[in-house]
Amino acid sequence: MKVLDLDAVRAFVLVADLASFTRAADALGITQSAVSLKLKRLEAHLGKSLLARTPRVVKLAVDGETFLPAARALLDAHDRALGAIAAGTRRLSLGVSEHVAVPDLPAVLTSLHRQDPGLTLEMHLGSSSNLLAQYDERRFDAAIVRHEPGEDPPRDDGVPLFTEPLAWLAAPDWAPRADEPLPLAVLAGPCGVRAAALRALDQAGLPWRERFTGGGVAAVAAAAAAGLAVCPLARRVAPRTLVDVGAKFGLPPLPRSQVVLYSRVRDPRTAAALRRFADSLAIPA
Structure with missing residues (x-):
């Protein structure tokens, strides 16, 4: 049975995640040439090509795509085992x-x-x-x-x-009044989502007014759920009770964000935990 070098496996996962030998080297606190050497030895040990190397882009080869989930699972199991007995935090x-x-x-x-x-x-x-x-x-x-x-x-x-679109979300029974500016529930500025929504309305020539200004997404979503206004939010972070009313009321499309x-995290285990957390945010709630 072949025994894998965990440091080499970790280097492979970081190169795959960061799409860069340089960034992977920074995260590991070693040189770029050391990362390259670890991966070459790992490929030789497996008898497979894991990376499709080009002058500008680092991409996974077919065998690399196949190996990546198992490599993550191996590192996760290793880190959990260490974390269970490690002294200090x-x-x-x-x-x-x-x-x-x-x-x-x-x-x-x-x-x-x-x-x-x-x-x-x-x-x-x-x-x-x-x-x-x-x-x-x-x-x-x-x-x-x-x-x-x-x-x-x-x-x-x-x-x-990841990228995702914004949507115009409101309570299921909400409807704007034809004789009034569009009531909005938004975060206070500066806020990129707020700016994108207002820019879309202005470019479409639709009058609007701030009906509710919140200090957080939860407050904005609550105002929309209460029927006070429509809010621009990503569907992923909004309560399931809100519905997309953009097409229904002819509101302008919102851009993808x-x-x-x-990150400047260098400790491999902490970097792996950070990446797991970041990846979990892409999963719809």
């Missing part, structure tokens, strides 16, 4: 956009704790712009934020997680 300070955190966050955190009981997590919710600014000031180890199209100059130090992970 590791800390992770994390900022998560209000528009990214899912309603069943307690279940996500429970799963994270079960997989990595040695991790102490400090989490802050807020607007993407504020969280990213605090990350740049090194107040957080990592941040998961939304980027709206045309909102900011693109950055190359983040890892895209990109959810991005920024």
Whole structure:
């Protein structure tokens, strides 16, 4: 039976997740050439090509796609075993956009704790712009934020997680009055989702007014559920009681947003836990 080098497997998973030898090397605290050597030895040990190397892009080969889920499971089992007996704790300070955190966050955190009981997590919710600014000031180890199209100059130090559309959501029996501006429930500025929604309405020539301004997504969703207004939110983070009324009332389409992970976490186990948490946010609640 072949015995796998866990360090090499971890390097492979990081290269797959980050699509970069350089970023994987930074996360592991080793050189890029060391990462490359680990992967070559792993491929030789398996007798398979895991990566399709090109000058500009790192992609998984067919065998790499097949091996990746098993590699993750192997590392997860290893980390859980260590976490169960490890002395002391590791800390992770994390900022998560209000528009990214899912309603069943307690279940996500429970799963994270079960997989990595040695991790102490400090989490802050807020607007993407504020969280990213605090990350740049090194107040957080990592941040998961939304980027709206045309909102900011693109950055190359983040890892895209997924994209998703926004929707006009309201209570099932809600309807706007034809003789009044469209009533909105939105977050206070600065907020990228708010800006994208108002920009879409202005470009469509539809008058609007703020009926409710909330300090968080939960407050905005509650106002919409109460029938006060319509709100622009991602379907994934909204209560199931809200329905998409955009097409019904001729509201302009909203853009797709990109959810991005920024991280300077170097400890491999903490980085793996962070990635598991980030991936769990993409699953519809």
